[in-house]
């Protein structure tokens with residue numbers, strides 16, 4: 051297979067401009083003759099659907115929630131990056147590009163990342179125009195904060211609700227197009243199949259989650275913007291409904307899945323409280339600015355934190371990483387916390403937690419300052435744990451948070467399947483092996499507002515207006531039959547175990563063997579266990595109810611069935627990538643002080659996997675990565 | 689803890705529905721309300737019964753998916769808290785808790801605790817936006833906005849669209865929801881050109897969809913998990929009065 055990234059020629063800072071000129075335009079009067087399907091209305095899909103509707107295309111947009119405004123982008127807290135350099139602190143498009151390539155540990159495609167940095171400024175302008183109430187300084191100008199992996203202050207934010215405000219902006223723009231009739235919105239609809247005709251993506255099959263009706267939707271091109279797959283680990287910071295189904299179904303239809311093993315683990319989450327825990331909650335990383343992370347020196351020390359004297363405490367981040375201390379990068383601090391707990395020195399129920407202690411800062415700065423900085427985080431923590439952070443140091447533990455991998459796309463954000471475009475967290479394109487904070491929101495909106503409106507036009511000029519098939523085409527009928535058969539199968543197994551039980555079991559295997567630290571033996575164990583769980587799932591699961599109404603167990607069952615396949619690919623990719631890079635940490639490959647050790651000679655490529663059928667090994671296609679503008683170097687934050 | 693749950697079970701919009709009691713034993717205090725329903729559902733599935741259907745997604749109080757009446761109060765007894773962020777330590781051993789769907793003319797029940805809140809989307813579609821075509825915005829710093837205004841706008845923009853305000857209102861009014869959107873946009877310079885039409889269109893749509901009028905009960909503010917202030921309703925009323933004196937409602941037009 052020819053993996054052509056279609057990166058335009060010329061110097062990096064001219065590529066996008068040149069490409070925009072070289073691409074063909076759709077005649078305005080022809081636009082309404084083209085129909086575009088957008089699956090997902092998060093930042094990526096919402097921005098795309100709104101922008102394409104404005105341009106005059108006929109758009110159909112789908113999401114599984116009851117409203118487009120509830121996509122998981124809503125939960126992002128920290129902020130969004132842009133190279134505005136409003137702080138006059140030395141930022142530039144090139145610096146944002148450089149930081150992102152380096153932060154991704156040299157496993158992303160330079161040209162895409164450069165374009166991302168280039169369009170970042172327009173995003174802020176667009177969001178302000180849409181009424182996003184970004185934080186402001188007393189001057190009335192936009193405020194910025196700093197985030198990990200950067201030495202400049204380039205993050206724009208709206209309190210702790212940046213994702214919410216950006217999404218409400220895109221949702222408002224989308225709502226306007228819905229009012230005008232240019233976008234037709236289908237909430238509570240789940241995409242369950244992609245339809246490919248003669249190698250071209252021409253539509254989808256969806257299930258109306260309220261009535262259970264399965265139907266086909268035809269289009270000239272399909273966009274998937276369905277978010278990340280962190281929930282393959284069962285417990286993650288993602289919303290409960292986040293899934294891999296849309297991209298996994300597309301993968302089974304021929305779309306290559308790139309770098310599935312690149313999954314990011316966030317160091318500061320509230321630890322698991324018990325068996326009943328259904329999801330994990332992120333606590334802003336900003337706490338690490340003033341907090342000191344520690345565990346008892348002695349394993350199994352049961353004393354209350356305040357009974358443990360200084361001498362018996364191990365401020366391990368300060369000890370191991372003296373120059374970065376408590377601000378060591380996400381992946382490094384996550385792994386260190388796990389090591390402490392593995393040594394039996396973890397705190398809290400189950401021993402899976404470390405203290406994040408702000409008492410020194412309270413003494414130094416006063417309680418008022420701490421309350422102003424972190425008051426709402428303290429409240430959130432207390433609400434969830436019942437412990438008062440003014441009395442007890444908080445307990446934190448790493449949790450799965452973001453997936454850098456996704457469907458392979460070229461520079462135009464089109465997958466190897468002609469006509470299938472993939473945006474946002476669902477694609478693999480911009481973050482390499484590790485994403486920097488505040489860059490996912492930027493990428494989602496870049497893809498949706500400023501990239502796809504151009505590249506899709508160029509694609510559509512090659513499609514004859516009015517040439518799309520009808521819903522009666524045999525391929526649609528066949529896909530509907532497949533979905534119906536699958537639904538029926540799930541409902542008819544009638545076993546003894548619940549969907550959640552299987553999901554938890556999968557999650558435990560993923561976390562144990564394919565989580566923060568990975569090694570050959572563990573990955574091989576996972577590769578043995580996952581198919582076994584999958585086999586038992588199809589024999590022993592019980593999905594109550596019928597397919598003819600709102601049936602949340604049926605929805606979950608379909609998603610978990612797909613996770614049970616995709617988890618295996620994730621583990622396989624992790625095994626085949628016999629190096630450490632960014633968030634992918636193979637214990638066999640580390641520097642003497644525990645940093646990820648890349649092997650550029652052998653692994654400076656994108657691993658794009660082709661589905662070969664059930665029970666068959668996937669086939670690897672490599673897209674070599676070349677670094678012409680950022681020099682390959684050992685990532686160091688010491 | 690031991691608790692008795694009385695949950696509204698309704699198979700379909702046509703079904704009459706009824707409260708069904710479930711005894712819950714050994715409930716840990718750090719279980720969230722939705723996790724309690726998860727536990728119950730696991731049990732029901734194993735017994736061959738139908739699990740309780742309820743909307744939820746983020747489970748961290750921001751997406752606005754979750755929400756039902758908990759012993760008569762939208763989102764339950766804890767202030768400034770969504771149902772997903774309500775933990776069992778707010779209850780006492782032996783308590784009986786009643787869970788019913790949000791009830792309002794504009795929110796028909798779909799199943800069990802799930803209601804159809806699409807009317808809220810329709811209010812936004814009527815005018816809850818600024819018509820700025822992608823790519824048309826000037827530099828983000830071209831128009832300074834005082835910190836005070838921006839902060840106040842953000843106070844209103846924090847609405848998560850859960851519908852608790854509607855459910856709590858004796859008139860089933862969506863005034864707090866609509867007022868939050870109108871204030872969020874109306875406090876910003878970018879929101880000025882469409883300010884009058886926005887008020888006219890959104891209020892007209894609200895009435896058309898069967899939401900009641902506001903008679904200042906204040907129940908909405910009391911249950912709002914984001915603490916949206918009822919003062920915004922006064923702002924909406926002012927905007928609406930000025931607008932109706934000067935203009936009549938016009939349909940949304942292409943830019």
Ligand SMILES: Cc1cc2nc3c(=O)[nH]c(=O)nc-3n(C[C@H](O)[C@H](O)[C@H](O)COP(=O)(O)OP(=O)(O)OC[C@H]3O[C@@H](n4cnc5c(N)ncnc54)[C@H](O)[C@@H]3O)c2cc1C
Nearest residue numbers: 090091092093094114123128129241277474475488490491
């Ligand atoms: C707690 C948390 C905090 C974060 N904070 C930040 C931050 O501060 N800064 C930052 O840059 N990034 C942050 N991120 C990451 C960022 O929020 C996400 O990567 C980004 O919002 C993803 O946007 P998206 O549009 O790709 O997908 P999503 O917003 O997840 O949207 C997915 C859409 O697809 C739909 N969908 C999915 N599957 C189907 C299906 N089968 N059928 C139909 N529809 C479907 C959903 O309904 C939804 O509309 C955070 C993430 C988390 C979890």
Ligand code: FES
Nearest residue numbers: 745747752754772
């Ligand atoms: S589930 Fe999102 S607010 Fe409760």
